[in-house]
Amino acid sequence: MADDTGIEALIDLMARLPGLGPRSARRAVLVLLKKRAQLMAPLAQAMAEVALTARDCQTCGNIGTTDTCAICADPRRATGEICVVEDVADLWAMERGQAFKGRYHVLGGTLSALDAIGPDDLRIPRLAARVADEHIREVILALNATVDGQTTAHYIADVLAPSGVQVTSLAQGVPIGGELDYLDDGTIGAALKARRRF
Numbered sequence: 109m110a111d112d113t114g115i116e117a118l119i120d121l122m123a124r125l126p127g128l129g130p131r132s133a134r135r136a137v138l139v140l141l142k143k144r145a146q147l148m149a150p151l152a153q154a155m156a157e158v159a160l161t162a163r164d165c166q167t168c169g170n171i172g173t174t175d176t177c178a179i180c181a182d183p184r185r186a187t188g189e190i191c192v193v194e195d196v197a198d199l200w201a202m203e204r205g206q207a208f209k210g211r212y213h214v215l216g217g218t219l220s221a222l223d224a225i226g227p228d229d230l231r232i233p234r235l236a237a238r239v240a241d242e243h244i245r246e247v248i249l250a251l252n253a254t255v256d257g258q259t260t261a262h263y264i265a266d267v268l269a270p271s272g273v274q275v276t277s278l279a280q281g282v283p284i285g286g287e288l289d290y291l292d293d294g295t296i297g298a299a300l301k302a303r304r305r306f
């Protein structure tokens with residue numbers, strides 16, 4: 109067992125990561141300590157660098173290291189389709205599936221009366237502006253099948269109705285009660301193909 113305060117502090121920080129409890133954090137730190145040159149130093153350097161450069165994409169809310177993320181900067185992704193997701197984890201899940209060729213809009217959460225989260229907290233006004241500016245034909249809602257997720261979906265459909273853009277949703281029941289991130293890649297592709305008018 110480590111008795112050095114610096115090492116203990118590192119273990120405490122690592123234990124806050126999802127999927128790592130105190131035991132796994134201790135094991136991970138021990139591996140790092142044993143591989144200081146090959147693993148720990150490059151990891152510390154990479155983390156310090158990304159901590160300084162990481163930022164939200166000004167257009168879609170994806171996380172990258174530039175003001176415009178790689179997806180928004182890629183002209184091939186200008187397909188006239190925007191896929192709306194709650195969180196960056198959902199965007200990454202969609203990208204893993206490689207089924208969607210358009211661009212994204214990350215809301216950063218869902219409307220929630222309980223937590224006092226309103227449309228202005230969620231990049232919804234920005235979405236409406238993008239639909240007009242980027243000549244969007246279809247907005248695909250890929251929100252979680254939770255009450256808040258569906259409330260948010262209906263709100264967005266109402267906001268976008270005057271624009272005349274087609275609003276669709278991933279096949280019903282696919283992201284059941286869970287997050288998109290937990291779906292396997294093939295399921296995401298199937299849900300996208302079977303999307304329907306919202």
Ligand SMILES: [Zn+2]
Nearest residue numbers: 165168177180
């Ligand atoms: Zn972007």
